[in-house]
Amino acid sequence: GVVPDEARKKRIVEALNAQFGAANLSFEGFRVEPSARPFAAGWWENLAKVISETKGWDAGTLSFTGNTITEATGLPDQAVIQLKKLFGGWQLPFSLAGAESTANQANLEALDKLNKAGSIDEIVAALNISIINFAAGSSEIPASAQPVIEKAAEELRKQPANITLEIGGHTDSDGDNASNLRLSRSRADSVKKALLARGVAGTMLTARGYGETRPIAPNDTPDNKFRNRRIEYKIGSGN
Numbered sequence: 197g198v199v200p201d202e203a204r205k206k207r208i209v210e211a212l213n214a215q216f217g218a219a220n221l222s223f224e225g226f227r228v229e230p231s232a233r234p235f236a237a238g239w240w241e242n243l244a245k246v247i248s249e250t251k252g253w254d255a256g257t258l259s260f261t262g263n264t265i266t267e268a269t270g271l272p273d274q275a276v277i278q279l280k281k282l283f284g285g286w287q288l289p290f291s292l293a294g295a296e297s298t299a300n301q302a303n304l305e306a307l308d309k310l311n312k313a314g315s316i317d318e319i320v321a322a323l324n325i326s327i328i329n330f331a332a333g334s335s336e337i338p339a340s341a342q343p344v345i346e347k348a349a350e351e352l353r354k355q356p357a358n359i360t361l362e363i364g365g366h367t368d369s370d371g372d373n374a375s376n377l378r379l380s381r382s383r384a385d386s387v388k389k390a391l392l393a394r395g396v397a398g399t400m401l402t403a404r405g406y407g408e409t410r411p412i413a414p415n416d417t418p419d420n421k422f423r424n425r426r427i428e429y430k431i432g433s434g435n
Contacts, residue, residue: 198232202228215248237263242282242283250275253270256268264287268291291417295422299327299328299341303327306326307343309322310323317431335379345390349390359431361401362432363387364380365380365387367424368408368420370415373408376407378405379407382405388401408424411424
């Protein structure tokens with residue numbers, strides 16, 4: 197990590213050494229840069245409270261970026277409870293927030309960006325933030341994702357007629373390859389149909405299912421599987 201001053205670095209190093217023992221820690225890559233952004237409000241104070249609940253933690257990951265916890269795996273149950281309590285207003289990974297809350301947060305952010313979007317690149321970037329939290333084995337778009345679909349259709353209708361947008365469906369590795377391929381295609385088709393029903397030109401949209409063939413993370417944790425179960429948008433079609 198990066199901190200803006202030596203005093204803050206020392207404070208963190210001392211606290212972690214006291215909890216885990218210096219022999220069990222590596223601070224390689226932990227550096228001071230005066231130009232670094234300040235910590236998000238409450239970050240260190242809250243994390244210091246969590247540290248006391250990590251006794252016996254010998255595997256897993258806890259990662260922060262700004263006011264987002266990007267990963268939290270392998271933590272003791274009490275530490276997870278503390279993280280949810282202390283960082284409840286932050287963006288949390290699936291393993292902490294749950295699928296519904298994670299999707300709702302992502303979709304609020306996507307809507308905000310769609311409201312400011314003008315170009316097709318900005319629309320695609322916003323859509324790729326959104327999460328359609330399909331029920332297991334289902335291709336029905338849940339109500340929580342409908343506002344994003346509505347706004348995306350509104351913006352896509354403003355784009356030049358020669359633009360094409362691929363809607364790609366992806367799954368995790370649970371289940372067999374053939375079933376995952378069918379499910380991913382069915383979900384991509386559902387999104388395409390929803391956009392067509394809202395006036396987007398059929399010539400603009402293609403739908404394709406990739407199944408489990410293009411993961412963006414290893415299929416080894418619930419968080420990573422959740423990330424791999426996605427609809428991905430890109431300009432054009434094909435490879």
